[in-house]
Amino acid sequence: MSDTQAKKSPGAPRRRFLKKASAGAVGATALAAPMISKAETVTLRFQSTWPAKDIFHEYALDFAKKVNDMAGGRLKIEVLPAGSVVPAFQMLDAVHKGTLDGGHGVIAYWYGKNSALALWGSGPAFGMDPNMVLAWHNYGGGKDLVAEIYKSLNLDVNSFMYGPMPSQPLGWFKKPIAKVEDMKGLKFRTVGLAVDVFTEMGAAVNPLPGGEIVPALDRGLIDAAEFNNATSDRILGFPDVVKNCMLQSFHQSGEQFEILFNGPKYRSLPAELRAMIDYAVQASSADMSWKAIHRNSTDYAEMKKSGVKFYKTPDAILRAQLEAWDKTIEKKSAENPLFKKVLDSQRAFAQRCGQWQNDYLVDFTMAFNHYFGRKG
Numbered sequence: 001m002s003d004t005q006a007k008k009s010p011g012a013p014r015r016r017f018l019k020k021a022s023a024g025a026v027g028a029t030a031l032a033a034p035m036i037s038k039a040e041t042v043t044l045r046f047q048s049t050w051p052a053k054d055i056f057h058e059y060a061l062d063f064a065k066k067v068n069d070m071a072g073g074r075l076k077i078e079v080l081p082a083g084s085v086v087p088a089f090q091m092l093d094a095v096h097k098g099t100l101d102g103g104h105g106v107i108a109y110w111y112g113k114n115s116a117l118a119l120w121g122s123g124p125a126f127g128m129d130p131n132m133v134l135a136w137h138n139y140g141g142g143k144d145l146v147a148e149i150y151k152s153l154n155l156d157v158n159s160f161m162y163g164p165m166p167s168q169p170l171g172w173f174k175k176p177i178a179k180v181e182d183m184k185g186l187k188f189r190t191v192g193l194a195v196d197v198f199t200e201m202g203a204a205v206n207p208l209p210g211g212e213i214v215p216a217l218d219r220g221l222i223d224a225a226e227f228n229n230a231t232s233d234r235i236l237g238f239p240d241v242v243k244n245c246m247l248q249s250f251h252q253s254g255e256q257f258e259i260l261f262n263g264p265k266y267r268s269l270p271a272e273l274r275a276m277i278d279y280a281v282q283a284s285s286a287d288m289s290w291k292a293i294h295r296n297s298t299d300y301a302e303m304k305k306s307g308v309k310f311y312k313t314p315d316a317i318l319r320a321q322l323e324a325w326d327k328t329i330e331k332k333s334a335e336n337p338l339f340k341k342v343l344d345s346q347r348a349f350a351q352r353c354g355q356w357q358n359d360y361l362v363d364f365t366m367a368f369n370h371y372f373g374r375k376g
Contacts, residue, residue, distance in 0.1 A: 042273075043076045044265065049088035049105035051211040052081035055231045055295060056257075059163060059288050060104035063259060066280040066287075075273050079104065088209040095260045096155045102265075107146070107161070107258040108192030114149050115193065115332050116339040119346065120161060121255035122193030123325050126350035130164030132357065133254040133346075134285070137161045140349035145342050152338065156263030160278075162285035163257040166292060170246035170313045171226030172217070172238045177246055177313070180320045189213050189225035193328060194251040200324035210236065217241045226251070229292065230300040239308050248313045250321040257288070 046064065050056040057079075064077040082088040091103040092110050108121040119125075120142070125133050136142050138161075146159050170177070171190075177183065184202030191207045198205050206222055214237040216222045224242075226249070227233055233245070259281060266274065304310065333340035 040074050041076060042074065042269065043078060044101035044261075045085075046077055046079040046102040046104060047082065047085050047091055047094070047100050048079055048103065049082050049091055049109060049209070051236070053235050054210065055235060055292075056104075056210075056228075057081050059257065059284070059291075062287060062291075063104065063162075063280060063284040066283055067277055070276045070280060071273060075269070075276070077102070082209065082211060088211070092155065092157070092260065095157050095262050098262050098265065100262070102259065102261045104257065104259055106192075106255060107159070108194075108252075108255065111192045111195070113153055113155075114338060115336055116149055116342045117146075118192035119339070119342045120146070120258075121252055123197070123252075123254075123329070124250040124322060125254040126347050127354045127358075128254050128346070128350045129357075130166070130254045130256060131289075132350070132353055134161060134164050134256055135353065136346060136349040137256075141345045142342075145338075145345060149338055149342075158261040158263055158266045160259040160261075160281045161256045162259065162281045163288040164285070165252075165255045165257070166229060166296060167253040168228050168249060168251070168255070169226060169233075170249040170251070170317070171224050172233070172242040173224040173244045173246060174242060176244050176309070176311050177317065179314065180317055183317070186224050187222045189216065189222050189227075190251060192252070193325075193332075194226075196328040196332075197251050197321060197324045200327055201320055214238060214241055228252075230296045230303060231292075231298075234299045234303055239303055239306060243308055245303075245308060245310050246313045247310055248318065250318060250325065 046060070048057045048060040050060065060079045064079045067075060067077050082091075085100055086094040088105070089109055091100065091105055092113070094100040095103050106121055108118040111118040111122075120133065120137065128136065133142075137146075142161070146161070150157055150159065171188070180201065183198070186203045187206060188198055188203040189206050189208050190198055195205045195207055206216070208216055208222070208225075210227055210232070213222075213225045213227055217225055217238070218241045225238075227236065227238070233239070238245070261277075266277075269277075300310075329339075329343060333343060
């Protein structure tokens with residue numbers, strides 16, 4: 001276009017300017033976008049307290065994936081298995097110090113720092129099932145109590161409870177346990193306040209991490225052990241060394257998982273990323289429950305096919321557990337004010353909610369037996 005034409009078309013300079021500006025913006029965006037994305041991506045290094053092959057480590061990976069998917073590249077959680085950075089039982093300290101940005105485990109593992117922490121997993125929880133324990137945690141004061149305990153220990157971490165676990169078996173034994181006296185003198189693996197319960201019942205307890213249990217059973221270092229569920233027990237190899245499993249127990253009938261974040265690292269995240277983490281915890285809690293039903297029932301059926309013998313724990317042993325638990329919590333409450341504070345909070349919630357649940361819930365065993373089991 002000539003100067004004469006440009007003068008005759010006053011919009012031309014403006015069009016040329018917009019065209020150049022648009023081209024420049026496209027070029028700048030193409031150059032800047034990767035830099036901005038890279039600058040805004042925060043990578044957090046997590047470690048679980050589980051062996052890589054365990055379904056529990058899979059649950060940790062499931063949580064990380066939900067966060068990563070929702071964050072759209074702004075936040076990335078990478079999860080390593082137990083022992084990759086620190087031993088399983090040292091994860092809490094590593095998260096506090098920033099050696100790890102976060103972790104996945106169970107709060108009962110920190111029992112040695114304050115016995116009250118094991119009340120989120122060990123014991124009968126005044127008759128609450130694991131989902132009700134989570135309800136207490138989120139709506140009955142448990143969340144604030146965890147924060148109070150960690151603060152008293154000078155541990156700067158953010159704790160999230162999630163994933164109600166099905167009731168755990170009494171454990172794996174070389175021969176079935178028929179009476180309370182059969183527990184006396186047994187070299188037995190458990191953790192948390194269950195250590196005190198089984199010690200009260202006469203067992204010699206060894207609180208080994210998950211990955212060390214089956215080798216110890218195989219070498220005869222322990223006589224019996226509990227871990228958690230049909231899938232984990234099968235994957236870890238319990239059926240390869242022991243063929244008797246006793247089902248139903250009060251020692252860990254209301255346990256959940258814990259997701260930990262280093263305090264300063266968590267607080268440095270933008271509010272919207274912290275919200276994503278919170279919702280990812282809730283989503284993971286539901287997803288883990290559904291997956292556990294599917295996978296645990298499948299592995300339970302497979303183990304029965306392979307020759308594992310399952311027995312219901314006799315009621316006399318269950319009652320002895322409750323009596324041993326009562327003695328344990330009486331002693332711990334006298335030693336530790338925070339322990340008593342947590343127990344009092346649980347008791348009040350359990351009395352109200354347990355009454356409601358027991359009155360409202362129908363007997364599902366009746367319906368199951370109507371279709372698949374005993375008639376009449």
